[in-house]
Amino acid sequence: MFASLQTIETRSASRSSPVVWFPRVVSPAQTQPARRADSHMLETLEPGASTLCVEKDREIYSQGDPAEFCYRILSGTVRTVKLMEDGRRQVAEFLLPGDFLGLDALDEHDLAAEAVTATVLRRYARRTVEALADHDPTVARRLRGLAGTKLRVAREQMMLLGRKTAVERIASFLSDMTARMPHGPDGRIALAMGRADIADxxxxxxxxxxxxxxxxxxxGVIEMAREAVAIRDARSLHALACDPRH
Amino acid sequence: MFASLQTIETRSASRSSPVVWFPRVVSPAQTQPARRADSHMLETLEPGASTLCVEKDREIYSQGDPAEFCYRILSGTVRTVKLMEDGRRQVAEFLLPGDFLGLDALDEHDLAAEAVTATVLRRYARRTVEALADHDPTVARRLRGLAGTKLRVAREQMMLLGRKTAVERIASFLSDMTARMPHGPDGRIALAMGRADIADxxxxxxxxxxxxxxxxxxxGVIEMAREAVAIRDARSLHALACDPRH
DNA sequence: CGAACTATTGAACTAGGTCAAACCCAGTGG
DNA sequence: CCACTGGGTTTGACCTAGTTCAATAGTTCG
Structure with missing residues (x-):
């Protein structure tokens, strides 16, 4: 729909060693095996849901918007952003296909959500989700689980922002993205976001x-050409990231 | 119980201008007016709950502990801490009387909780809380609300850690603590935590x-003597904190 | 091809970190 | 009552990781 599915090569990459591309549009199942609770929840929410296509760099919702809807990403990449008056920006999280968006808000969204690439979303009314959770404890538990996971990720990010060096931050980021994104046997991934987003x-x-x-x-820890990154030495990368995963 | 309730003065503060102390032990109601949902929830949880006294700098639970219990702070101050192998430390949050602790964990606590001062906690089994939430949608909603609030605070902290200067961080911290702690008409508060905790x-x-x-x-923005801080110029402080509250 | 981006690289600068030396109590014991 | 000790705090001098500023180089798209 948004990108061709055949693998492609970049010129600069083929100079030294060929970096084969992986398509940026993937089915949710590829990245995030939907849990049983989710599929049940999503099925129940299906009536009343609607699909939404958002162009690159368009806003899905703004900071301070009433949190009327929440979303599930079908394809594309989304960033959630906090802005200061003077323009300083913090990207709280990058969300990939299968991820939920705006589910954990209170009455207002405290972050804006923007499409990093052209994105397709499934939209649900939060009232409906809340109602479903009231009826179905399993759904309520799942929502709590999702919030707990977000909180865990946010805390990991606090450690990163408060205490890690630049190398450690980059290594953590690459390590994290490699774990979350579809990638080939050599650990090649295509970063959808620009350097500015990564920096923020x-x-x-x-x-x-x-x-x-x-x-x-x-x-020699990574191979790289623009948005393409291939992990060459995962062990070193994880060590640099202070990542207890390895 | 842990501190006398009369106000006290520090010598150094009385040198320039007297800073009158506020007691560090306060009833929960003073700081955090318990919401209706909470009081109902807490009453229902009361059977099976137990009270716990923790000495200064003792651990309440460790990073990685199975999240069997959660707690409500009756008096004292608690910090939640994330540690790296090499000793670098990130204090995620300071918790005050009335605040909940470990309620939003998944199966394991991803942060350690430590008593900043001698602390009294009421302890509840998480199984019981979960069961109550399954039966009572109001409780489930309240838990989601609490998680949402934690998430919002965590995101504010990410902005602080990622993009604010040292002055802005300190101003934000003082502004936040002043808003959360009991304080006199002149905005005087007694910081329970040491400089190391604030730094982390x-x-x-x-x-x-x-x-x-x-x-x-x-x-001239603040008056200060050791743990005593008095906000002199709240407007300037909020401006420095980039705090949209004022 | 040229305009407009985004990414990369270099050189100079600075906010905040590091190291080290006072300082300031609170508690202890003579 | 006072010296001593040991913890946290404060201050100063110097240093460095990362920023800022500026110039270059790919890339994309008309």
Whole structure:
């Protein structure tokens, strides 16, 4: 729909060693095996749901909007953003196909949601979700579980922003994205977001992101060409990320 | 129980201008007016609950502990802490009387909880809370609301850690604490936590915390003596904090 | 091809960190 | 009552990781 499915090569990558592309549009099942609770919940919510296509860089909802709807990403990538008056920006999270969006808001969205790439969403009324949760304890539990997961991720991010160095932040980010995104046997992923988004997610500047990526490439930890990143040395990367996963 | 209730003065503060103390032990009602949903929930949970006294700097639970219990703070101050292998520390949040603790965990606590001061807690089995939520949609909603609030706070903290300067971080912290703690008409509060805890909460070093506080004092924004802080110029403080509250 | 982006790289600068030395109590014991 | 000790705090001097500013280089699209 938005991208061709055949693999492609970049010119610069083929210079040194070919980096084969993976398509950016994937079915939810590929990335996030829907849990039983979700499929039941989603089926029940289906009547009244509607599909929404959002262009690249368009807003899905704004900071402060009444939280009338929530969404599930079918394809594309979304960022949730907090803005300060003087323009400083913090990207709280990147959301991928299968992820929920705006489900944990109170009465207002405290973050804006923007499409990083052209995105297709399934939209549900939050009133309906709340009503369903009132009737069905399983759904309510699942919602609590989702909130707990978000909280855990947010706390990990606080550690990153408060205490990690630039290299550690980049390594953590790549490690995290590699774990969440579809990738080939060599660990190749296609980062949908630009350097500015990455910088605002990691509390760095664009320049530091570039330099640090270049540094990791020089050290042979990753291969890289624009948005394409291939993990060469996962062990080193996880070590740099201070990632207890490995 | 842990502190006398009469107001006290510090010597150093009385040098320049007297800073009258507010007792650190307060009834929950003073700080956090318990919501209707909470009182109902707490009453129902009462059978099976138990009270727990924790000494200063003792752990309430560890990172990775199975999340068997959750707690409500009756008196004292608690910090939730994330630790890295090399000792770097991030204090995720400070919790005050009336606040809940460990309620939003998944199967394991992803943060350790430690008593900043001697603390009294009421302990509830999470199984019981979960069961109550299954039966009572109001409770389930309240739990979602609590998680939503935690998430909102965490996101505000991400903005602080990712994008704010040292002065802005300190100002935000003081502004936040002043809003949450009991304080006199002049905005005087007694910070229960040491500089190290503040530093690890704000992603700074002890030295920077000290220097920045000294700076705010020099500028007449705050009065300060050890743990005592009095907001002199709330308008300036909120402006420095980039706090849209004012 | 040229305009407009985005990414990359280099050089100079600075906010905040590091190291080290006072300082300031609170508690202890002579 | 006072010296001593040990913890947290404060302050100063210096240093560095990361920012800022500026110039270059790909890339995309008309």
């Amino acid at each position: 997610h990691l509390g760095l500047t664009i320049e530091t992101v570039c330099r640090t990526l270049a540094c990791l490439r020089r050290d | 909460h704000l992603g700074l070093t002890i030295e920077t915390v000290c220097r920045t506080l000294a700076c705010l004092r020099r500028d």
